Amino acid sequence: MVKVKFFAALRERLNCAELTLDCGPNETLATLRARLVDLHPSWQTELHDKDVLCAKNFSFCGWQDRVSAGDELAFFPPVTGG
Amino acid sequence: MSLTIRVQTADFSLADEYRVLAQDSRCGAVVTFTGLVRELPDAALTAMELEHYPGMTEHVLEQLAQQAQQQWQTGAITIIHRVGKLALNEQIVFVGVAAPHRKAAFAAAMYVMDFLKTQAPFWKQELTASGRYWVAAKASDQEAQQQWQRDA
Numbered sequence: 001m002v003k004v005k006f007f008a009a010l011r012e013r014l015n016c017a018e019l020t021l022d023c024g025p026n027e028t029l030a031t032l033r034a035r036l037v038d039l040h041p042s043w044q045t046e047l048h049d050k051d052v053l054c055a056k057n058f059s060f061c062g063w064q065d066r067v068s069a070g071d072e073l074a075f076f077p078p079v080t081g082g
Numbered sequence: 083m084s085l086t087i088r089v090q091t092a093d094f095s096l097a098d099e100y101r102v103l104a105q106d107s108r109c110g111a112v113v114t115f116t117g118l119v120r121e122l123p124d125a126a127l128t129a130m131e132l133e134h135y136p137g138m139t140e141h142v143l144e145q146l147a148q149q150a151q152q153q154w155q156t157g158a159i160t161i162i163h164r165v166g167k168l169a170l171n172e173q174i175v176f177v178g179v180a181a182p183h184r185k186a187a188f189a190a191a192m193y194v195m196d197f198l199k200t201q202a203p204f205w206k207q208e209l210t211a212s213g214r215y216w217v218a219a220k221a222s223d224q225e226a227q228q229q230w231q232r233d234a
Binding site for chain 2: 005007008009051055058059060072074076077078079080081082
């Protein structure tokens with residue numbers, strides 16, 4: 001299983017803060033995103049927004065990065081702190 | 083050399099943070115930056131609400147502080163960022179750097195703020211009379227961060 005978190009405006013638009021998913025073999029952030037869209041077709045536009053960022057285990061990562069069981073993943077809009 | 087990273091709802095005292103940074107007798111310079119909630123040019127802001135990604139925020143800020151400390155051979159660095167609801171004029175963020183000389187202290191503080199703006203997972207929402215609005219990321223913040231990479 002992997003934990004997936006959503007933050008800020010993305011969390012509000014998806015109406016979801018956190019979920020868990022099985023982790024398949026050869027899973028990447030991109031394949032995981034595709035599975036999320038299969039489960040929730042209405043998330044297609046939001047998750048494929050070019051500005052959406054992803055993180056794995058508390059560091060920024062790319063869509064082709066590998067995902068393993070136990071990872072914590074997150075999707076969120078560009079950050080606006082400071 | 084000590085690095086202090088705090089993400090908190092409570093306010094902070096500039097005097098207290100300065101006193102800690104000014105303790106190191108090898109450091110002849112302390113630079114501090116404080117960011118405040120300011121008025122909006124075109125809407126009446128009543129408050130700001132800040133959200134963050136617990137765990138990742140601290141990790142990113144710790145890395146930024148470590149990079150700045152190594153690059154400019156600084157002494158202590160403190161980063162404080164508040165979350166939750168903040169009223170107009172309240173303090174949002176503090177970056178303080180102690181270093182042997184002023185140039186390193188200024189550069190390290192600027193570096194931390196420029197990367198914090200684009201890398202630390204905080205999100206601001208403006209609360210105005212007409213509703214709540216998520217703040218959009220600014221291209222100028224992205225450019226400020228990229229400038230460091232061009233200069234490297």
